[in-house]
Amino acid sequence: MTSRNQSLLQRSRAAVWHPCTQMKQHESMPLLPIVHAEGVWLTDADGKRYLDAISSWWVNLFGHRHPHIRAALHGQLERLDHVMLAGLTHEPVIELSERLAEWTGLGHAFYASDGASATEIALKMSAHSWRNVGRPRKNGFVSLAHGYHGETVGALGVTDIPLFRSAYAPLLRPSAVVMSPDARGAQPGVDAKAQAEQAARELEGWLAAHHQDTAALIVEPLVQCAAGMAMYHPHYLQRARALCYRHDVHLIADEIATGFGRSGERFACQVAGVQPDFICLSKGLTGGTLPLSAVLTTDAVYDTFYDDDSARGFLHSHSYTGNPLACRAALATMDLLTDAALEKNRATAQRLSAAAQVLDQHPHLVNARQLGMIWAWDVLSDDPSFARRYHRAALERGLLLRPIGTTLYFMPPYVIDDEAIAHLVRGALGALDETLDGSPADDAAMLPALA
Numbered sequence: 236m237t238s239r240n241q242s243l244l245q246r247s248r249a250a251v252w253h254p255c256t257q258m259k260q261h262e263s264m265p266l267l268p269i270v271h272a273e274g275v276w277l278t279d280a281d282g283k284r285y286l287d288a289i290s291s292w293w294v295n296l297f298g299h300r301h302p303h304i305r306a307a308l309h310g311q312l313e314r315l316d317h318v319m320l321a322g323l324t325h326e327p328v329i330e331l332s333e334r335l336a337e338w339t340g341l342g343h344a345f346y347a348s349d350g351a352s353a354t355e356i357a358l359k360m361s362a363h364s365w366r367n368v369g370r371p372r373k374n375g376f377v378s379l380a381h382g383y384h385g386e387t388v389g390a391l392g393v394t395d396i397p398l399f400r401s402a403y404a405p406l407l408r409p410s411a412v413v414m415s416p417d418a419r420g421a422q423p424g425v426d427a428k429a430q431a432e433q434a435a436r437e438l439e440g441w442l443a444a445h446h447q448d449t450a451a452l453i454v455e456p457l458v459q460c461a462a463g464m465a466m467y468h469p470h471y472l473q474r475a476r477a478l479c480y481r482h483d484v485h486l487i488a489d490e491i492a493t494g495f496g497r498s499g500e501r502f503a504c505q506v507a508g509v510q511p512d513f514i515c516l517s518k519g520l521t522g523g524t525l526p527l528s529a530v531l532t533t534d535a536v537y538d539t540f541y542d543d544d545s546a547r548g549f550l551h552s553h554s555y556t557g558n559p560l561a562c563r564a565a566l567a568t569m570d571l572l573t574d575a576a577l578e579k580n581r582a583t584a585q586r587l588s589a590a591a592q593v594l595d596q597h598p599h600l601v602n603a604r605q606l607g608m609i610w611a612w613d614v615l616s617d618d619p620s621f622a623r624r625y626h627r628a629a630l631e632r633g634l635l636l637r638p639i640g641t642t643l644y645f646m647p648p649y650v651i652d653d654e655a656i657a658h659l660v661r662g663a664l665g666a667l668d669e670t671l672d673g674s675p676a677d678d679a680a681m682l683p684a685l686a
């Protein structure tokens with residue numbers, strides 16, 4: 236490693252508190268200092284290239300530094316950088332809100348910067364809306380087992396991943412948790428749809444008993460990504476939609492990870508033909524360039540806030556709400572996500588699936604699954620350090636992959652080409668065999684399952 240690389244690592248360890256990380260692990264596992272990115276490739280300070288096979292935590296859609304998004308940002312920076320959105324408005328936020336409304340069938344876009352903030356906004360809006368119509372008792376939430384909706388205190392309340400949540404349990408107001416429709420949970424002989432129906436029945440029973448105290452059901456449509464790319468049948472969403480209507484409970488679709496083409500359609504709810512009451516968007520919204528999130532809802536919800544009384548308004552705010560640069564990046568990303576781009580993704584997905592058959596057939600991989608531009612397998616390993624050792628072996632092969640526990644997954648940018656697909660599959664396989672063959676690292680006691 237060059238002295239430039241070494242120096243960046245030392246300075247980063249001393250000055251930066253890295254996310255989702257036990258910092259002590261970096262005593263044995265070096266950070267990767269990235270100095271350049273182009274398309275699907277990242278380059279470190281030594282000039283080594285890595286394929287960004289997880290789209291930098293699922294945010295990048297059309298590759299790094301896409302010329303169209305860059306040009307849009309340059310143009311916007313020449314005109315208007317940022318203004319507060321309370322009492323002021325600007326063209327990028329108006330245009331983005333109009334276009335998101337066209338795409339989602341919902342409206343009144345409310346903005347923040349991160350996915351977790353979008354979750355908070357949707358939860359607050361839902362409960363406040365019920366309060367505004369004289370039903371203040373409806374302020375509880377129900378969520379799915381193993382669900383993930385972010386890590387701020389409110390969002391953790393509807394997140395069911397102990398690794399992220401347990402330390403903060405005393406701070407939380409936990410939602411009720413119902414069975415996940417994860418198709419992997421099915422008994423032998425039970426197919427994904429039957430599994431979805433079983434989970435829907437549990438939800439049905441729960442809502443029948445508790446709807447009077449429940450504001451909303453929050454779900455990640457079709458893929459519970461942080462749970463290990465747990466995929467489920469669209470039947471569950473259809474049943475959940477009908478049940479929420481029946482019981483006057485809002486349906487919040489957290490499409491932070493699945494939105495913007497990741498599921499194969501623009502939104503995973505569209506795969507299931509379901510219209511939620513709230514949609515939470517972030518990650519791919521700006522094509523992986525700038526932080527931005529949005530919550531859109533129905534006219535019916537919006538109207539419950541529209542009043543002469545300020546206290547009935549939604550008085551939530553963030554300083555950077557509706558930042559013009561981020562909105563411009565989102566508009567440029569939406570320009571790229573055409574019907575033709577979705578069609579091209581289908582062809583790319585077919586080619587990647589064909590190339591990845593070698594993984595489907597690997598004797599140590601089970602539960603091969605794919606939706607849109609997401610692929611996942613579960614590794615037959617009980618080594619708690621598998622994810623960390625695999626990550627390291629993949630980096631050696633010029634691949635950025637971070638298994639979730641023992642789930643190996645690919646979530647590449649949509650612009651991955653055949654050469655990169657071959658590099659991905661070859662490297663993933665090589666890293667797998669090396670990790671399974673090698674003896675567990677002496678850091679086996681470290682946290683096992685980081686996304």
Ligand SMILES: Cc1ncc(COP(=O)(O)O)c(C=O)c1O
Pocket residue numbers: 349350351352354383384385386455460461489490491492493517518
């Ligand atoms: C479904 C889902 N919701 C919410 C979040 C939180 O988003 P952020 O990390 O931007 O706060 C994530 C992040 O992975 C997510 O996958």
